[in-house]
Amino acid sequence: MPEEHVASDVQIAGLALAARNLQFSYAPGFSLWPGRATGFHAIKDVSLELKSGETLGLVGESGCGKSTLASLLCGDRQPTSGEITLFGEPFKSLMKPNRRGLAKHLQVISQDTMGALDPRRSVGHQIVETLAIHGIGYPASRLDRAAETFMSVSLPASALQKFPHQLSGGQRQRVAIARALVVEPKILLCDEPVSALDVSVQAQVLNLLLDLQRARGLSLLFISHDVRVVRHVSHRVAIMEAGRIVETGATEDVFANPTHPYTAKLLSAVPRGRRGRAKQATAMLETL
Structure with a gap:
């Protein structure tokens, strides 16, 4: 995997999406484990910003809360507290009948295409x-x-x-x-959009998203557990651990000089110099 990233060269100006102090707790009685009926704090004081025309990569291990955060940002769930704005407008004001007002701003691309x-x-x-x-x-x-x-x-x-x-x-x-x-729409929320695809097809779909961003001036929130893919497509990156954003910054700054121990741990787990599938993934993503 080459060290440089190839986030699309688009003009970045203004704020497309902002979340301030988001909290989300599953109700008492919910449990991730059988036999333990308890509440669960999935999102803990999360704040993030997506600028117009940029790609913000949100990366973390499975179960850290990435998909729950995505469901808050697209309106499938309501936060326990905190606020979301789209192009400066309160999120709730855009949730007009059948969410049509929201749809012109934000659309979701998910992993499960059959679903x-x-x-x-x-x-x-x-x-x-x-x-x-x-x-x-x-x-x-x-x-x-x-x-x-x-x-x-x-x-x-x-x-x-x-x-x-x-x-x-x-x-x-x-x-x-x-x-x-x-x-x-002006924003695409991409929730693990290539994780279910073969490596060669991943590269094609990622190239397509970057081309569409250039052509349409789209803002992309790119959610993935794959550190290498996030590094290649993102202008900035946010690192998520256990429901919290622990580090944000320009992609190369964060990846070259991580300041949080979890970020360093996440980066150290990326395979380097292995043959087989890892080598194939590198070759394919070098086309980006």
Whole structure:
């Protein structure tokens, strides 16, 4: 894995997303372990900022609270306390009927494409339906817009007729990206978007996200447990441990000179100089 990172060269100005002192606790009775009915403090006083046009990488081990934080930032859960703003607007004010006001600002790309897509409908139908739900375009023009969006993620228009099970994992992830893009959001929240893909396909999807960022001026919150991938795509990085952000900063500054013991521990666990899969991953990601 080369040492330098290749975060997209886009203009960064202004604040797209901000979280201030977020707390989230599961209610009493919830337990991560059988036989232990107790509450659980999943997010503890988290603050972060995502600037317009940048990629902020959020990295930490599995179970540290990354996905719970993502669910707060996209509105699936309400924080116990703290506040979230999008482009300076209070988050709650954007949660208008059916979350349409929020959708134009922020869309989510998740790891589980089979779970995110309806297996009973063609992917084209699902893209057109997304446009209809948000009142975008006219019925006669929505299929054309869906085809154009597919082309922007390197999928042929003929793929609109396919069902999710007829597509590869990489193709399904491109469909998920297209469905997010079709409403023209300003922020993409990418929650482990390539962790379920083969190494070669990972590189393709990461390249696609960086190209889309350059073309559309998108802000990306990129959540992953993979330190190497986060290093390659992020302008800045936030390190998460046990529900807290323990270190933030410019990617190369944090990776070259970590100041928190957990960050140093996380970086020391990255495989170096191994053959086989690690060597293959390095070769593929060098194309980024």
